Amino acid sequence: MSQHRHPGAPGRAGTVPALPDLPEATVARLPVYLRALHQLAENGHETVSSEGLASAAGVNSAKLRKDLSHLGSYGTRGVGYDVEVLIGQIESVLGLTQSRAVALVGVGNLGHALAGYAGFASRAFRIAALFDADPARVGEEINGLVVHHVDELARVAVEERLAIGVIATPAGAAQAVADQLVAAGVRSILNFAPCVLSVPEGVDVRKVDLAIELQILSFHEHRKASLTGLPAGGPAHTLTTRPGDAPPTDPQEAIGT
Amino acid sequence: MSQHRHPGAPGRAGTVPALPDLPEATVARLPVYLRALHQLAENGHETVSSEGLASAAGVNSAKLRKDLSHLGSYGTRGVGYDVEVLIGQIESVLGLTQSRAVALVGVGNLGHALAGYAGFASRAFRIAALFDADPARVGEEINGLVVHHVDELARVAVEERLAIGVIATPAGAAQAVADQLVAAGVRSILNFAPCVLSVPEGVDVRKVDLAIELQILSFHEHRKASLTGLPAGGPAHTLTTRPGDAPPTDPQEAIGT
DNA sequence: TAGATTGTTAATCGATTAACAATC
DNA sequence: TAGATTGTTAATCGATTAACAATC
Known part of the structure; x- marks a missing residue:
């Protein structure tokens, strides 16, 4: 889930007061x-x-x-x-005694919802910039913030000292956005797009993936159903397998339009 | 994260063809x-x-x-x-060869975004009903579905054979909603509200929690910063601790308005 | 002191990983 | 056959848990 170094691991040169090494x-x-x-x-x-x-x-x-x-x-x-x-x-x-500037990339359905998220408006995190690749969306004002074009990421990252990037773009755009975030010096990414991101060592990625959560629940439902006879909700109906069908759960966007 | 029995555990009476026991x-x-x-x-x-x-x-x-x-x-x-x-x-x-009916409770900002989520519109999951506690929202149509009052949950659960409940309400309402879902026979819950749900054995709960993800990223940022001197984004500024302050990250709603 | 509750120990469990024999 | 790649083994690692000595 999270790709990161364990900087506190034993053996590093001890130039800083040792932070507790937490599992x-x-x-x-x-x-x-x-x-x-x-x-x-x-x-x-x-x-x-x-x-x-x-x-x-x-x-x-x-x-x-x-x-x-x-x-x-x-x-x-x-x-x-x-x-x-x-x-x-x-x-x-x-580290919640520092206030960290959060960049939100992708202001579609989900992005709008996240932009209004109370969890951002806390002491520890403040949403500092919005980005989108769609020129039609650039300039739009959401919650008092103007949407920048994603190409301005590097410039704004420096100006606003962006520390955390939240990706709420379609899956197809997410890797490029991640690359831009990393190039801009952001080393913590929260990814809502349904795809695997590859990032250099030292960059943390956490992902929030609705389709995966649903499928994990589905597994356990399936288990329960096959054990206890028929479930309360009931298996709505069995799907016939049609090879060549569109992928059942691989939406183009983190949250569709 | 997930609260569930392990139905395939060794020792149970073997009346059903044994499903592989997956970690x-x-x-x-x-x-x-x-x-x-x-x-x-x-x-x-x-x-x-x-x-x-x-x-x-x-x-x-x-x-x-x-x-x-x-x-x-x-x-x-x-x-x-x-x-x-x-x-x-x-x-x-x-179990993705079955189509499971998903109930979405809470059609605020996040609920709206989820209602349009492409991951729901897959073969394995179909969003079958929307609920809200706000009478002003009941009757509203979203994506071709009418919003029911949450008190109708039990009735609709039977009619639509609801299998999975998605909670996108404020934290204060989430436990009551979970109770209603369970009472209606739903045994799989995906919780977006920032709170701990308690449910009976046999009910699976998975949670998606933005504030927690941000705080985990914050921990690693903090670590990186204290190791490498000063970070790229930089610690925006140190917050003075003011005891008695509002909780920094405990929003009233899963996604605020 | 007696009761309550922490912090730690040690046993157990589950997950990860590298290596390699099996085999296509 | 030779090369490639799987499926499995066994070692390692990290996380969980119960029990209890320490101590307020």
């Missing part, structure tokens, strides 16, 4: 804990046990304690974790 | 292979080696062969895999 699985859960902690804080909790936080986050408490142990020790035996302290600690580890 | 990691990659295979087919390839397919899918060939070995043996030593045969095999394992 990827832990990194992926910290944002979930953080969200649960914010909810707890809103509800007036000053302290929470590993059991309480784990259940709010939907994991078991052993895993939670193991994860938090990688950050150092921030709990009190017999008491639990101080909610505000733990929030600060996780935000610090995730 | 979750393999299941998650099969859709990627499938997409790559469709591209190869479009480009006229009749045969592909594990090396060729692996590189198109962005994995190494050992992993690909291992994954495919779980499906049985469909390659020819010295030659490779027949593209069409392998497509058929993967589609069959993923």
